[in-house]
Amino acid sequence: MLLDPDRYFDSEPAQRNIARELFQSVSHLPIVSPHGHVDPNLFVAEHASFGSPADMLIIPDHYVFRMLYSQSIPMESLGIPRVDGGPVETDHRKIWQIFAENFYLFRGTPSGAWLTEELINVFGVTQKLNGDSAQAIYDHIVDIMAKPIFKPRALFDEFNIEVLCTTDSATDPLEAHQKIRASGWGGDIRPTFRPDNVVNLMTPGWMDNIAAMGAVSGIDVNSYASFIAALEKQRAFFKTLGTTASDQAAISAYTYALSPARAENIFQQALADKITPAESAQFSAHMLMESARMSLDDGLVMQIHIGSIRNHNVALFGKFGPDKGADIPERSEFTHNLSALLNKYGNESGLSMILFAMDESAYARELAPLAGHYPALKLGPPWWFFDSINGMRRYFDMVMETAGIYNTVGFNDDTRAFPSIPARHDVWRRASANWAAGLVVQGIVDMENASAMVEDLAYNLARQAYKFNEV
Numbered sequence: 001m002l003l004d005p006d007r008y009f010d011s012e013p014a015q016r017n018i019a020r021e022l023f024q025s026v027s028h029l030p031i032v033s034p035h036g037h038v039d040p041n042l043f044v045a046e047h048a049s050f051g052s053p054a055d056m057l058i059i060p061d062h063y064v065f066r067m068l069y070s071q072s073i074p075m076e077s078l079g080i081p082r083v084d085g086g087p088v089e090t091d092h093r094k095i096w097q098i099f100a101e102n103f104y105l106f107r108g109t110p111s112g113a114w115l116t117e118e119l120i121n122v123f124g125v126t127q128k129l130n131g132d133s134a135q136a137i138y139d140h141i142v143d144i145m146a147k148p149i150f151k152p153r154a155l156f157d158e159f160n161i162e163v164l165c166t167t168d169s170a171t172d173p174l175e176a177h178q179k180i181r182a183s184g185w186g187g188d189i190r191p192t193f194r195p196d197n198v199v200n201l202m203t204p205g206w207m208d209n210i211a212a213m214g215a216v217s218g219i220d221v222n223s224y225a226s227f228i229a230a231l232e233k234q235r236a237f238f239k240t241l242g243t244t245a246s247d248q249a250a251i252s253a254y255t256y257a258l259s260p261a262r263a264e265n266i267f268q269q270a271l272a273d274k275i276t277p278a279e280s281a282q283f284s285a286h287m288l289m290e291s292a293r294m295s296l297d298d299g300l301v302m303q304i305h306i307g308s309i310r311n312h313n314v315a316l317f318g319k320f321g322p323d324k325g326a327d328i329p330e331r332s333e334f335t336h337n338l339s340a341l342l343n344k345y346g347n348e349s350g351l352s353m354i355l356f357a358m359d360e361s362a363y364a365r366e367l368a369p370l371a372g373h374y375p376a377l378k379l380g381p382p383w384w385f386f387d388s389i390n391g392m393r394r395y396f397d398m399v400m401e402t403a404g405i406y407n408t409v410g411f412n413d414d415t416r417a418f419p420s421i422p423a424r425h426d427v428w429r430r431a432s433a434n435w436a437a438g439l440v441v442q443g444i445v446d447m448e449n450a451s452a453m454v455e456d457l458a459y460n461l462a463r464q465a466y467k468f469n470e471v
């Protein structure tokens, strides 16, 4: 099993040669990972373990088990924990065997490319993964993972990660992050403030989340005003642990400023468990405005992820909970929906908003023109299903002419799977190099500018956009 050294480059020799040269100039740069979902507990202890190969590569990664589930492989057989604590497979060799027998399902997919690159580059696997090789490769990975160099902190250094941001609920006391800082280890791991489960009033368990918000902030949340005060206090607490950004997910980009009285009224309805979907949507639209106001006040970068219908498979959600591969994109509208937000805050150069979209049809029509105009707005990289070689190609084609690369923010790996981080950044750096090489062979930019662009896309833009230079 080998990796093509020219993977993702154009087959035309002139472009390919330039792409290779540009990629080589950035392949050694440190990794900046400003948004993702790696568990910070992996870095608390000096020799924390990833667990078994299944714990590391299968059980936490919905990119992986969604594909297996789509081929009717039961989630229980993959060891995915049930909400009710009911029985699931606990023999990780059996889970690995199923994964290996079905690894062919990932042919031609980004997950297949990442996993193959991880197996080769991180774990030194030389055989193709299939049903016959499964147990030998499992043994090999177990042996490798027992070595000190394969502990999470050692891999953090080995991967040349300069900064890694996790995603943390607004109600999280951030114990893992506090322990990492107190340990004296030099790895730069930062929390990100994610208030979704308190600002979206119809979140299952919202009342419990509000109680947790009260407990963690020390503010009794019994009104809209105390809710805002608790959010502001938690943002300040997150900042003491290195947070530079918030992140909010919303189905729609709809923004709307409620009057203080109406916001209080809706909040009281929620506390009384009488909230309607329409009121909840209005409140979410209002809280995007409020988050922008808070970001302007406290300097946190504001990330917004729009357009994913979460938990589409109701029965699966009931059995296994959220983040199980059943989130499906929908069509999004931005120009009208963001009008209130951008007219109030879009001209503030002190504010930094980074927008992620799942509707590619909006890139050229709406998002690139918006980001190419409003000083506060930048576009995030291709997200989730479009974090792929073709998603990146389409993004470069649809966005960059109008927005310019300097209204974008480099790459986010957005992963839960820590060992996949180098592979994901490798795809982006190769795709960037190939795109810039295309501009060079067409005489659109010269080699000097292409080199600078590829370095900015690989490294500088993410550092600047997420303010890692400042904090």
Ligand SMILES: [Zn+2]
Pocket (backbone or CB within 6 Å): 035, 036, 037, 167, 414
């Ligand atoms: Zn994410």
